[in-house]
Amino acid sequence: MKLKVLVTGKNLKVARDICEHLETDRGYMTVKCPPSKSALFDLTLAELPRVVIVCMGDETVDTISAYNVLKKAAKQGNCTVIVIASEEDEAYFIKHTELTRVLFLSRPVSLFALYEKLNDIEEELNRNKDSLMSTFREYLGDEAEEHAGKKHILVVDDDSEQLVHIREQLEEFYDVSLVKSGDAMFKFLFKKIPDLILLDYLMPDKDGGQVLRQMRSIDDYASIPVIFLTGVTEKSTVIQLLSELRPQGYIVKPAKKSEIVAKIIDALE
DSSP states (O other): OOOEEEEEOSOHHHHHHHHHHIIIIIOOEEEEOOSSHHHHHHHHHHHOOSEEEEEOOSOOHHHHHHGGGGHHHHHHTSSEEEEEEOHHHHHHHHHHOOOSOOEEEESSOOHHHHHHHHHHHHHHHHHHGGGHHHHHHHHHHHHHHHTTTOOEEEEEOSOHHHHHHHHHHHTTTSEEEEESSHHHHHHHHHHOOOSEEEEESSOSSSOHHHHHHHHHTSTTTTTSOEEEEEOGGGHHHHHHHHHHHOOSOEEESSOOHHHHHHHHHHHHO
């Protein structure tokens, strides 16, 4: 099983060199990704890389926090995060990251050491490829136990940065799932019914009003509490929908964590 490797970070020269060597020397598929929360969220979701290589450059606390998007995948074991950094950068990364599973590789990069580690990962994948599905199911069981007693919130928004931000605001109190469109929401609902949906009003293809009308027409979904997420410009339109579609309320973006949690508590009670 050939690895798919996502390469990111602010050191563009190192990232470019790594991609070139991995493609030429090893035949790996590499995906280049800007070091931002929204880009990392989208590409890890779309590409499902087995390895993420972070090439540290002129990092700040904010840029390092972007890599926290990888926290769940790394903890689960779905991907291995390798950070290429000097000793000073390594200490800075450890101080400011929320990641709990990271491998560090010093600069200048030893390709021999990198290839050796990638060989180990590839061999493990090949050994376990027949049992990947059962492992994944076991992981879901562990997640279920971890979130026992927590209400499940589904957030629907086409803005990746907004999705990540809301998850960060709510994951202390709730089990949070994210999707990027109304169609993706209905696919999710076919598998699992959440306790509440935070539904963005302004989305391409189907807006929040159309999505909620469709929900209300399906018996299995009609009673799920829904709170609209809306910008100031759509607020009046959303208010008009309150009497027609009877959602449990609306939240004007951007909203404070306390406002969102208070609105969810009111809706669930």
